[in-house]
Amino acid sequence: MTMHESFALGVFLSVEGLDGSGKTTILPHVRRWIEERGHSVRLIREPGGTKLGERIRELLLDPGLAPMDPWAEVCLYVASQAQQVRDIIVPCLEQGIWVLADRFRDATVAYQGWGRELGADRVKDLQDLVLGPLFPHLTVLLDCDVAVAWHRVAKRATSRDRLEQEARPFMEKVRQGYLDLARQYPQRFVVIDATQPLAKVFQDVTAVLEATWTSGLSGGRGGM
Template sequence: MRTLETGQGRFISLEGIDGCGKSTLLQRLSQWMTAAGMAHVTTREPGGTRLGERIRELLLDPAYSGMSQESEVLLYSASRAQLVQEVIRPALGKGLWVLADRFCDATLAYQGFGRGLSLDRLLGLQEWATQGVLPHHTLLLDCSLETAASRRQLKASTPDRIEREAQAFHARVRQGYLELARRDPGRFLVLDAEKPLEEVLADLVSLFRDPLQPSLSKAWHGEFG
């Protein structure tokens, strides 16, 4: 897939199994970026647009337990297509940073590795749905299934349709994410999300200024790509 000409902004996605800490860390990273004067937008998936939020309701509602795998992929991809068109491309065009709570790797991990759909077919669909827009960096928050499950129980809400899947499904998704990271080490950074929240946040923030992490520190200085 090609990446988009983006001016100064960089597109960062956070990925990982449900309960690994994406939404919490994205919010904290956003606060840190605001304090650091880095103009940015945040997005979540599915959702992030008016149409996407309606699609989100359909996707996560346990009432649709009979949803076909193909319908599921197409609905996630429809939500993502709208997000790229309405939010991500315009933001990158203005030179803003984009922090995304999930992007196309989630479809490869959940519907590809998790449900067993063809990765090649999913990749082609993603390239079409996203107009070829791919994150510059994908931060994979990796933790054990047990840790993720106990963190999910901290949430006040009842488990959604995907969270209700069996542990074996979540195990395939975790391994799928790690495999995606192995296949694309230039884009992926794997973070140990087993650690306490403040430590994971410190690791995340250090990526933006640690000279030992050339990809993100170059991005920070505007020299990348």
């Protein structure tokens, strides 16, 4: 049985991209699009969502615990994902509730596998072991030039101290990691140019949702 057959009622969508690419900005738009079609939506964020996930989020953001061993960091992210799968994603999909994720497992491959150079395949192997074949049916990648994303985050931040210039080569690797995933899983990923004006990004995302909706999500999405 494929994942789609086992969760025939609910659909799992994720939005991925660099910090500042616009994920949180477009989520309400996607949510509205789903609700207009009569479905309930559950929003999740990574890491977090569950009681354990929120505690893990605190650990990951606690500067008192730095520097964290990079594999310890991966394990914390994947632990949060495992709890989300069990407590939220599977139960929602089984009840026909759509799940909309502000990042999910692909982010760990891009940020830790590529950004921290732990190796995409090693991170994926760990996720396969822990999470099994549970993937979003559709992943929207908001692809964004690092300098543009950086500029947006700088404008949004309350303190510029948080923004260290060394992070730019890191973000470049993360972007390449995301694009590599999109090339590897073309049936699941859709890449959108997130440097366009917001109205055009919305329009492109809507077009993807409409096209996917019309063609049916059972056409090979998921399990990749």
